[in-house]
Amino acid sequence: MKKPATPLMTVCMLLAAAPAFAVDTTQVYSSGILVLVFLGICALFVVSQLIPAMMMLLGMVKGVFKGKRIEAVAEAEKKNLG
Secondary structure, rough: OOOHHHHHHHHHHHHHHHHHHHHOOOOOOOOOOOHHHHHHHHHHHHHHHHHHHHHHHHHHHHHHHHHHHHHHHHHHHHHHHH
């Protein structure tokens, strides 16, 4: 009976590729202060866009629940009048 070679070949390929996943940690961060300032400004833009987005989301959620409450009040008035 012939044994399947697929699992063995898979293990061999993964072991052969293992050194490719190694990370070289001898490099030191050497970017200047301008790069950090640029990244800080980009982060500021992103955060400043989150504030109006959250306000709009809160307004939409309030509108959905307010609409349901108005419908419930209208149905209650119909039952009382009818």
